[in-house]
Amino acid sequence: MPSLPLRLSALFLALGLSACDDAPRFTKAEPGEARSGGATTVRKTDQNAFSLPSANLPPSRRVDFSVGNSFFRSPWVIAPSTTTARDGLGPLFNTNACQNCHIKDGRGHPPTPDSANAVSMLVRLSIPDSPAYATVIEQLGIVPEPVYGGQFQDMAVPGVTPEGKVRVEYTPVPIRFKDGTEVELRKPVLQFSQLGYGPMHPDTRFSARVAPPMIGLGLLEAIPEEAILANAA
Template sequence: MLHRRTALHLVPLLSALALAACKPETSQHAVAEPGEALSGGATTVKQSDRNAYSMPSANLTPSRRLDFAVGNSFFRNPWVIAPTTTTARDGLGPLFNTNACQNCHIKDGRGHPPEINDVNAVSMLVRLSIPAGSADVETIKRLGVVPEPVYGGQFQDSAIPGVAPEGKVRFEYDAVPVTFKDGTVVELRKPKLRISDLGYGPMHKDTMFSARIAPPMIGLGLLESISEADILANAELQAKGGDGVHGRPNRVWDDATQQTVLGRFGWKAGQPNVAQQNAHAFSGDMGLTSDLLPSDDCTKAQTDCLNAIDGGKPEVSQHIFNQVAFYARNLAVPARRKVDDPQVLTGKGLFFDTGCASCHTPKFTTGPNAAEPELANQLIRPYSDLLLHDMGEGLADNRPEFLASGRDWRTAPLWGIGLTETVNGHTQFLHDGRARNLLEAVLWHGGEAEAAKQRVLNFDAGQRDALLAFLNSL
C-alpha cells in the first residue's frame, strides 16, 4: 500500500529473478513498454487536470455515457432528511458521516484526515469493533468483526435533528524521524486518534479503532474484473519466492449470494465487489437503506435513531443503486505521463529492483465475464496484487477484519497516484492520511516491506528523485 490505501513493494512480474537483482537500473526497464501509458487499457482517459478521476471509461458508447451521468448525479448531489417532496433522494441518517458520496471521495479522489478546525471528519471515518468471543462465530463469519455494542461498527459524527451524533473525531501527531544513509532526515508523523463528546455513553473498554480516509474511485470496475485465479496465482508465487513477501487473500461474506468469497475492496479487502462496497457506504456513511442492506445502521442503545422517520423501504431504490454501481465501475483511470522520460525510467528500474513490485503487481488482464462489457479483456496496470500483507507494527491498527490481522493491509493500487495533488489539492497518503507525500508513505512501510524500505534508505538524492518521478508518472 503506498498507502497500503499507497505501498511501495510490487511484483516483478512472473519471475523470481526480477526480485533478486538489486542494481541501480536493469535493461529490462530502460525503455517504456508498448502501451504502458494506458493504465486502464481501452478504458483509459487522457485527462490530467482536476477532473482526471471523474471521467467515464473511454470506450463507453454515447448511450452508456448517459447512464454514467445519471449515476454521477446520485453520487454527487446531497441526500436529504425524510419526509420531503424529494422522494428519490430522501432518507438521510438518522446517523451519518456525510450527506453525499462526493463529500468523502472528493472529485472521485482521495480523502484526508480532519484538519485542526474541522467540525466533522467528513472524508475520514473510524471503524469500531471489540474482541470476538466464542459466541461470535456467526457474527465474524458475516461481518468480519464484532461491532462495538453501543456505537456499532462505524463511528458516525453527524445526525439529523432530534438524534444525537455519536461524538467528535480529532487527530494529533507525534514526530518519528527517519534517516537516510546519506544523512538526510525525514520527519514522519504518527497519528493519535482522539474521540470525544460521546453521545451515548462510554464505549466497551476493549474497543478497537481504525481510522481510514476515503480512497480514490478510479478503476474499481477493472479491479472487480480481475479473475480470482490470477489473484491467487500471485499469492502462490510470492509464497515460493523466499524473500519474506507472502500476500494472502482475504475471505469475506457476500451479502447477495450468502457465502464466503474473495475480498478485494477496502483497506483490508473486506468487501467482495463494487455493489456491496456501495451498499455498505450508503448504510454506514449516509444512513441509507438498500435492498442489500435493508435496515438502518442503529444499535439497540440508539432509540431515537431506531424511531426516526425513514425515506422509504428501501431508501435507495434498486434503479438508483444500479446507476451508482455503473458509475463507480466506469470511473476511468487516467493515462500515465512521461513514460519515456529518462528519470522516470530510472525510477522504474529502482522500483522493481528494490522489490516494490513484489506486492504492487504491475499488470493484469481482466476476465471475459466482467460486470460491464467495456471492462472485459483489458490489459491493465494497477500496481496492486489485491492481497493482504503484514505491514509491520508502525502501520498496524491492531484491528482484525475477517482473515486480515491488525497488521495486515491490502496493497493499494498506485495507478493515478501522481495526480492526487492536482485533483484533491493535497498529498496525504496511507490508510489514515498520515503520510504528507509519497516519500513519507514509502518510509512507513515495514513488515514484509521492510527489506524494500531499507534498500530505499540507501538511496542518494538522485535515486530518491528518480523513484518519486516514476511514482508521480503513474
C-alpha cells in the same frame, strides 16, 4: 477521553521504525506511468480529472456514466420527502453524499483540527472476540462496540445527538534512508470527544479509513467472473 492510538499497518511500521533503502526519486515518469489506464487514460490534469468518463467510452455509454455520476454527487435527504429516490438519511450518518468522502471522485483526507466533522475519514469500531460472540463474528466478522456499533458516526439529523467528534493528531517519526536522506513521517493518534451516548468499551479497537479514489473500479467490474476464477488457480 484520553488519546487512542491509531493502529498502524505492518508496512508503515517497517518503513518508519527500521532502516530503509535509498530515498525515492521522482525526476521522471516510470515505464507505463504516462498511460497507466491504457486506452481509458484521461489526459486532463486539473482538479476534475478523476470525475471524467474513460477516454474510450462510447457515446452510447456516456449517458449511463452521467446518470451514475449524478447519484454519486447529489445529497440524500430525510424521509419522508418528495424526492423518493434519495430519502432515508439518518438518524445518524457520516455524510449525506458519496462525493463528500470521495472528493471529486478522488481520495479523501483526515479531518483538520478545526474541521466541523470528519467527512472523508471514518472509524471502524470493534472489541476483542470471545466464544460468547461466536454467532456475531460469523455474521459480521467482528464484534461491534456495544454502544456505538461497528462504525463511528459524527453527524445526525436535526433533533438527534451525533455520536461525537473524532480528530487526528500526529507524532513525528524521523527516519533515515541508506543514502543519508532524512525524512519525517507522522504517526497518527485518534482523539474522540463529545461522546453523545456515554463512554466506549475500555478495550475498543479502532481502524481509521480514508475514502479511496474511484478511478479504475469500472475496469475491475468489467472483468468477467469466470476470467477471475480461471486465473485464481
